[in-house]
Amino acid sequence: MIVELISVGTEILLGNIVNTNAAYLSEKCAGLGLSCYFQTVVGDNEERLTQVLKTAVGRSDIIILSGGLGPTEDDLTKETVAKFCHKKLISNPMWRKHIEDYFAKKNMTPTENNWKQAMLPEGALVLDNPNGTAPGMILETKSCRIILLPGPPSELIPLFESGVRPYLEQLTDGALYSQTVKLCGVSESAVETKIKDLIDAQTNPTIATYAKTGEVHLRVTASGVDAKEAKKLTKPLVKELKSRFETELYTTEEDVTLEKAVIDMLAANGMTLTCAESCTGGMLAARLVNVPGCSDVFKSCTVTYSNKAKRKLLGVKKSTLQKYGAVSAKTAEEMVKGAVFTSKCDTAVSVTGLAGPDGGTKEKPVGLVYIGCNVKGTITVEEYHFSGNRSKIRESATAAALALLRRCLLVYIGKTSFGKN
Amino acid sequence: MIVELISVGTEILLGNIVNTNAAYLSEKCAGLGLSCYFQTVVGDNEERLTQVLKTAVGRSDIIILSGGLGPTEDDLTKETVAKFCHKKLISNPMWRKHIEDYFAKKNMTPTENNWKQAMLPEGALVLDNPNGTAPGMILETKSCRIILLPGPPSELIPLFESGVRPYLEQLTDGALYSQTVKLCGVSESAVETKIKDLIDAQTNPTIATYAKTGEVHLRVTASGVDAKEAKKLTKPLVKELKSRFETELYTTEEDVTLEKAVIDMLAANGMTLTCAESCTGGMLAARLVNVPGCSDVFKSCTVTYSNKAKRKLLGVKKSTLQKYGAVSAKTAEEMVKGAVFTSKCDTAVSVTGLAGPDGGTKEKPVGLVYIGCNVKGTITVEEYHFSGNRSKIRESATAAALALLRRCLLVYIGKTSFGKN
Numbered sequence: 158m159i160v161e162l163i164s165v166g167t168e169i170l171l172g173n174i175v176n177t178n179a180a181y182l183s184e185k186c187a188g189l190g191l192s193c194y195f196q197t198v199v200g201d202n203e204e205r206l207t208q209v210l211k212t213a214v215g216r217s218d219i220i221i222l223s224g225g226l227g228p229t230e231d232d233l234t235k236e237t238v239a240k241f242c243h244k245k246l247i248s249n250p251m252w253r254k255h256i257e258d259y260f261a262k263k264n265m266t267p268t269e270n271n272w273k274q275a276m277l278p279e280g281a282l283v284l285d286n287p288n289g290t291a292p293g294m295i296l297e298t299k300s301c302r303i304i305l306l307p308g309p310p311s312e313l314i315p316l317f318e319s320g321v322r323p324y325l326e327q328l329t330d331g332a333l334y335s336q337t338v339k340l341c342g343v344s345e346s347a348v349e350t351k352i353k354d355l356i357d358a359q360t361n362p363t364i365a366t367y368a369k370t371g372e373v374h375l376r377v378t379a380s381g382v383d384a385k386e387a388k389k390l391t392k393p394l395v396k397e398l399k400s401r402f403e404t405e406l407y408t409t410e411e412d413v414t415l416e417k418a419v420i421d422m423l424a425a426n427g428m429t430l431t432c433a434e435s436c437t438g439g440m441l442a443a444r445l446v447n448v449p450g451c452s453d454v455f456k457s458c459t460v461t462y463s464n465k466a467k468r469k470l471l472g473v474k475k476s477t478l479q480k481y482g483a484v485s486a487k488t489a490e491e492m493v494k495g496a497v498f499t500s501k502c503d504t505a506v507s508v509t510g511l512a513g514p515d516g517g518t519k520e521k522p523v524g525l526v527y528i529g530c531n532v533k534g535t536i537t538v539e540e541y542h543f544s545g546n547r548s549k550i551r552e553s554a555t556a557a558a559l560a561l562l563r564r565c566l567l568v569y570i571g572k573t574s575f576g577k578n
Numbered sequence: 579m580i581v582e583l584i585s586v587g588t589e590i591l592l593g594n595i596v597n598t599n600a601a602y603l604s605e606k607c608a609g610l611g612l613s614c615y616f617q618t619v620v621g622d623n624e625e626r627l628t629q630v631l632k633t634a635v636g637r638s639d640i641i642i643l644s645g646g647l648g649p650t651e652d653d654l655t656k657e658t659v660a661k662f663c664h665k666k667l668i669s670n671p672m673w674r675k676h677i678e679d680y681f682a683k684k685n686m687t688p689t690e691n692n693w694k695q696a697m698l699p700e701g702a703l704v705l706d707n708p709n710g711t712a713p714g715m716i717l718e719t720k721s722c723r724i725i726l727l728p729g730p731p732s733e734l735i736p737l738f739e740s741g742v743r744p745y746l747e748q749l750t751d752g753a754l755y756s757q758t759v760k761l762c763g764v765s766e767s768a769v770e771t772k773i774k775d776l777i778d779a780q781t782n783p784t785i786a787t788y789a790k791t792g793e794v795h796l797r798v799t800a801s802g803v804d805a806k807e808a809k810k811l812t813k814p815l816v817k818e819l820k821s822r823f824e825t826e827l828y829t830t831e832e833d834v835t836l837e838k839a840v841i842d843m844l845a846a847n848g849m850t851l852t853c854a855e856s857c858t859g860g861m862l863a864a865r866l867v868n869v870p871g872c873s874d875v876f877k878s879c880t881v882t883y884s885n886k887a888k889r890k891l892l893g894v895k896k897s898t899l900q901k902y903g904a905v906s907a908k909t910a911e912e913m914v915k916g917a918v919f920t921s922k923c924d925t926a927v928s929v930t931g932l933a934g935p936d937g938g939t940k941e942k943p944v945g946l947v948y949i950g951c952n953v954k955g956t957i958t959v960e961e962y963h964f965s966g967n968r969s970k971i972r973e974s975a976t977a978a979a980l981a982l983l984r985r986c987l988l989v990y991i992g993k994t995s996f997g998k999n
Contacts, residue, residue: 170614172605173788177596179619184593193591194626196619198600205615212633335592346689349650356651366650367589368730376594432881438867439860442881446859449935449968457887459880460853460863466878466921500887514870524683542684545709547870549732 158329160191161217163209165225165234166308167200178223178306178313185317189325190333190380191219201231203240210241214301219325224308226291228270235294238303239278242296246276252283256290284320288312293320302328331380334387338375338398340405341415342560348373351401355394362391370549371556372415407563415559416444422566423454423504428533430562431500432458433471433492435483435509436526440555457500461492471495484509484521486538489529493538497531505531506562510541512550526554530565537565579750581612582638584630586646586655587729588621599644599727599734605788606738610746611754611801612640622652624661631662635722640746645729647712649691656715659724660699663717667697673704677711705741709733714741723749752801755808759796759819761826762836763981769794772822776815783812791970792977793836828984836980837865843987844875844925849954851983852921853879854892854913856904856930857947861976878921882913892916905930905942907959910950914959918952926952927983931962933971947975951986958986 162182168174179196186193195217199209206225213220225234239246253275260267267290274290277283284293289312294305304321306313340348345368349356352375356364362379377394381387399406407418423430432441442458445451459470464483467473472495473488481487492507510526517523522542529538539561543553583603589595600617607614616638620630627646634641646655660667674696681688688711695711698704705714710733715726725742727734761769766789770777773796777785783800798815802808820827828839844851853862863879866872880891885904888894893916894909902908913928931947938944943963950959960982964974 169601170604170617171608171786172601172603173786175596175598175601176617180590180593180596182593183591187592194621194623195630196591196597198617200615202615209616344686346649346691349691350689365588365652367594368648370732376592434860434863436867437864438876439855439863439879439881440867442855442860442883443858443864443972446857446861446881446883446933446972447969452883455859456884457880457882457891458860459878459891460860460867461878462863462867462873463877470878470880512867522683544680544683545732546736548868549709551864551867552732 158191158219159217160186160193160219160221161213162193162196163206163213163220163222164196164198164308165201165206165222166198167231169198169224170200178308178310181310181314182221182223182317185322186221186325187333187335189322190329190331191325201225201233203233203237206234206237207241210238214298217301219302219304219328221304221306221321223306223313226274226305226307228268228274228290230270235276235278235305238296238305242278242298242303244278244280244296247279248272249275249277249283252277252292255285255292259290282324284316286312286316288315295321295324331382332384332387333378333380334384334391335376335378336388336391336395336409337411338377338395338402338406339408339413339415340373340375340402341371341407341556342564343373343402343405345373348375348402352398355397362394364394370552371560404564404567414447415556415563417448419559419563419566420445420448420451420454422563426566426570428454428503429500430455431496431502431505432558433496433505433507434458434460435462435467435492435507436512437508437510437551437555437558438462440551441506441508441558444555444559456502459496459499467492470499472498482521484511484525484527486527486529486540489527489538490536493529493531493536497534503533504562504566505529506558507531508554508558510543510550510554512547512554514547524550526550526557528554528558528561530562532562532565532569535565535569537561579612579640580638581607581614581640581642582634583614583617584627584634584641584643585617585619585729586622586627586643587619588623588652590619590645591621599729599731602731602735603642603644603738606743607642607746609754609756609797609799610743611750611752612746622646622654624654624658627655627658628662631659635719638722640723640725640749642725642727642742644727644734647695647726647728649689649695649711651691656697656699656726659717659726663699663719663724665699665701665717668700669693670696670698670704673698673713676706676713680711703745705737707733707737709736716742716745752803753805753808754799754801755805755812756797756799757809757812757816757830758832759798759816759823759827760829760834760836761794761796761823762792762828762977763985764794764823764826766794769796769823773819776818783815785815791973792981825985825988835868836977836984838869840980840984840987841866841869841872841875843984847987847991849875849924850921851876852917852923852926854917854926854928855879855881856883856888856913856928857933858929858931858972858976858979859883861972862927862929862979865976865980877923880917880920888913891920893919903942905932905946905948907948907950907961910948910959911957914950914952914957918955924954925983925987926950927979929975929979931964931971931975933968933975935968945971947971947978949975949979949982951983953983953986953990956986956990958982
């Protein structure tokens with residue numbers, strides 16, 4: 158079955174708000190095995206909304222509209238859809254009561270325009286909305302099912318879960334299963350080259366690649382008669398990917414981030430971590446602290462942006478800074494040594510580089526970054542060349558630092574050697 | 579002129595990513611006086627993309643497509659648009675060179691599929707993309723202008739600013755002038771209440787409000803026969819806003835961020851800055867380091883996530899941590915005292931709080947954050963209650979820390995008093 162999303166709201170077209178409802182609904186529909194081929198955003202305008210509805214009805218089985226159900230004159234989604242389906246709007250006594258009760262609970266009186274929200278298309282299935290004054294509605298026509306939801310996410314999300322999900326579940330037969338495979342320390346094109354044969358041969362399951370900063374995510378999706386069969390169908394391909402990306406694959410869990418994988422690895426080995434950052438300026442620490450409960454592992458970070466701070470807080474030698482410069486392998490090495498010495502942590506990561514836009518030279522161009530790792534005294538320093546603007550370089554360096562730490566940990570616990578990479 | 583956005587990417591249809599590009603492009607186009615009536619999202623699928631293109635060409639003057647310009651087989655936006663416009667793809671030697679250089683800088687070799695990105699539609703205007711391997715492209719047909727941009731925001735945004743904006747500006751006649759007014763340390767509803775009379779009376783210029791994390795941006799837009807007249811029309815309203823938000827207004831420059839405003843203020847007063855972060859875990863430092871050339875002002879930061887680190891690196895007393903806890907006004911005060919003592923900087927900011935999701939109690943709920951400022955020995959500590967998930971709370975705390983530091987600096991240099999706020 159094909160689902161299509163129509164978001165109604167001039168505020169989206171003006172860029173005042175980001176359309177998070179579409180992302181939410183898309184993800185939920187994909188999880189229910191519905192194919193979504195189109196999302197459209199249109200303003201609070203009868204003519205243009207009708208035009209979009211016409212197009213959608215011709216190509217999709219289910220249309221989910223969000224927004225434009227409010228009490229003001231601008232809001233005309235319900236009126237437009239009713240007209241489009243040749244349905245009258247009639248006063249719904251049950252919903253009038255809901256509006257009365259809703260306002261009574263807040264010690265408020267409904268204004269005249271609130272009663273507009275109790276005028277519902279005849280024959281519509283009404284979905285309760287405890288968090289607002291507009292109900293969800295489902296209209297079934299010969300060729301299509303049209304679902305209307307209020308725009309505020311605090312109303313839309315609970316309404317989807319309580320009313321729309323059960324409705325959609327009983328419509329869909331067959332099932333879809335998606336498995337995420339996340340890789341780090343490898344480029345998208347290198348991944349593509351390494352799995353070209355699998356992509357060329359794909360039917361069911363399929364593979365999609367997603368480039369992220371410093372990471373590549375793969376999504377393996379299969380369809381089957383039920384969820385169990387679909388899941389089973391993804392397994393051989395996921396196994397193949399695991400063997401091809403033995404070192405780079407850090408998780409197959411949707412909600413595990415690279416920083417979480419690193420924190421978990423350190424926790425599993427009873428190790429603690431500190432960081433010493435220059436050009437990333439706290440980004441690496443901030444990513445590690447994204448992980449709830451990281452405090453057993455992540456202890457501290459020193460952002461030593463000035464040379465003085467590098468010397469004072471990390472014990473980087475004056476002679477090193479003079480001879481090799483702040484952006485050098487030697488400085489990265491001393492930063493990571495000093496960080497472990499000061500913090501008494503088991504592991505440390507250091508980052509020093511040129512994020513630009515100024516300060517680059519021919520010998521040391523903008524984008525040059527040194528990353529150091531200290532795992533129980535074994536020090537590794539690598540040189541990187543990142544491109545992009547200042548923030549892109551810093552984000553790339555942060556992701557590379559996590560990937561390098563992970564690789565050094567794999568070596569330490571004997572799961573890989575550098576040569577293999 | 580009517581602009582229409584088409585976002586290409588199966589990952590958007592699957593809900594894997596939120597379509598922030600559409601919000602960005604919509605806001606920028608609105609600022610240029612272009613009307614946007616439709617946004618569409620379509621997958622990496624030739625047939626469906628062609629269908630969407632056909633619809634868009636019939637109703638809009640300018641179409642901006644984003645996404646699907648990568649090197650992989652999925653990516654087919656350029657191929658589909660070229661076919662749609664009856665243009666051949668031909669190898670572009672200049673862009674081949676760009677790809678070569680891009681990889682050389684990273685000490686990497688392009689893989690075979692990267693060369694696909696140098697195949698460009700004949701007659702296309704090529705827009706340079708220093709942050710990636712796909713160029714922006716503009717194709718002009720009889721009825722429509724089609725603009726292609728790469729999907730990653732780190733590439734799309736700079737490319738829009740450098741290549742697309744100037745192109746669009748010379749297309750639009752009459753002139754529109756937009757002036758941004760950025761406020762911090764004030765809520766959106768407080769702003770709206772304070773300028774309700776101005777909003778109700780608006781005709782030309784108009785005012786639009788945009789809520790950002792910890793900030794509110796206002797956009798004053800006027801239209802005139804030429805840019806000079808339009809600019810002149812915005813002036814009285816901007817002046818009025820300046821007087822109504824004397825303390826909260828930190829800039830009227832589009833490209834000045836809150837962190838830049840703070841760094842500039844410190845630089846103008848010859849002051850240096852250090853930070854001491856707990857729950858924000860480096861986010862504050864990372865924002866300060868966003869500012870190129872911040873090194874004259876920003877010297878260091880200690881992320882003291884553990885109590886041990888708070889004691890060792892900042893000299894927070896054991897008795898303070900025992901009696902008041904790590905999340906307390908007293909700890910924030912000692913952190914900011916210790917930070918100045920250790921770093922010998924003129925100013926320091928500290929942040930300690932509960933970002934959740936766990937660890938909250940009735941007395942100290944998730945979202946409770948203490949922020950301390952030390953400006954040449956004058957210490958201010960404030961208590962905040964933020965809502966949202968872990969990252970929202972940390973982002974709000976980071977923005978609040980910048981706003982508080984700015985306010986303390988204003989007091990120090992005698993431009994305001996706390997009472998006035």
